[in-house]
Amino acid sequence: MNAYIFPGQGAQFSGMGLDLYENSAEAQELFEQANHILGFNITDIMFEGSADDLKQTKVTQPAIFLHSVILAKTLGSSFKPDMVAGHSLGEFSALVANGTLNFEDGVKLVSQRALAMQKACELQPSTMAAVLGLDDDIVEKICATTEGIVVAANYNCPGQLVISGEIEAINKACETLKEEGARRALVLPVGGAFHSPLMEPAREELAAAIENTxxxxxxxxxxxxxxxxxxxDEAAIKNNLISQLTAPVRWTQSVQKMIDDGASLFTEVGPGxxxxxxxxxxxxxxxTASATFEGNL
Incomplete structure (x- = not known):
């Protein structure tokens, strides 16, 4: 069975999507539609912007979404997913790819999500840290016993878990994790505590938008x-998408379940x-494989 997977924040690079724009009339049309919906030319930043330009929250999430979704749409008849999944932001790309969301609504929701998350980050200083070389249950226990808000946020693969929360709590947890034998406990250069209770204001804002879509x-x-x-089930998908902002990304468990359910090939659609x-x-x-587009102009 063919599983298609869609990346999240951090996969962006300068020049992303330019090959699609230059070689597909359909891609050009979709990129221009996105420029109109967003109210600024995101294509200029994607194709020619610096790494710093691409790090702007209002740019990063829509840019990765557009690269992934437009690539999927230009694959034509060769795009036949038996199942899909996306990492955090990538879940929105996956939902357009499997027909749950239309393109326009997907662009709007991702833009609203990015801006809501940015606002939540500004309300309270917070961060995330990558923890390598410890079992999940040890990391979870240390998070639970550390003073302040700190939670397991991204279960990326065995031995790689990202924690999220208040800056002081993250720093304390990192010290304890190293003492417990973590190979690394490294604070990440991110804007805030994604997939933690600190994203509650963003969850509430996004919930209203999702309910109206x-x-x-x-x-x-x-x-x-x-x-x-x-x-x-559409209602369940909506509820899970709303919960996602404050709940952990269970990527390890998702991939394992897809394998258990028959996934034999995982094709990544998007940057990186x-x-x-x-x-x-x-x-x-x-x-595993990368989705590739040959061009049709």
Whole structure:
């Protein structure tokens, strides 16, 4: 079975999507539609902007979403997913790819999500840290016993977990994690504590937008971050998408469940190869690939 996976924040690079724009009339049309919806020319930043330009919250999330979704749309008849999943932001790309969301609504929701998260970050200084070389249960226990808000946020692969929370609590937890034998406990250069209770203001704001958006019956299951299970019910998909901002990304568990359900090939759609690397660390025997577009102009 063919599983298609969609990357999240951090996969952006200068020049992303330019090959699609230059070689596909359909891609050009979709990029220009996105410029109109967003109210600024995101294509200028994607194609020619610096790394700092691409780090702007209002740019990063829509840029990765557009690269992934437009690439999927230009694959034509070769794009036949049996199942999809996306890492954090990538879940929105996956939902357009499997027909749950239309393109325009996807662009709007991702833009609203990015701005809501930015506002939540400004309300309270917070951060995230990558923890390498410890079992998940040890990291979870240390988070639970550290004073302040600090939680497990991204279960990326065995031995790689990202924690999220208040700056002081993250720093204390990192010290304890190193004492417990973590190979690394490194604070990340991110704007705030994503996938933690500190994103509650963003969750509330995004919930209203999601509730007012039409979700269609998907053409294949999506394995959502919150549950790590196959979901096809539109109401459940909405609820999981709303919960995602304050709940952990269960990527390890999602990939394992997809394998258990018959996934034999994982194709990453979008910038970079980060997810392929994580899949290999979750199950070395899994076959992975990057979606590629040959051009039709």
């Amino acid at each position: 039409t979700f269609s019956k998907p053409n294949c299951p999506i394995y959502q971050n919150v549950t790590a299970n196959a979901v096809t 190869k980060v997810l392929q690397g994580l899949v290999k660390k979750i199950n070395r025997a899994s076959e």
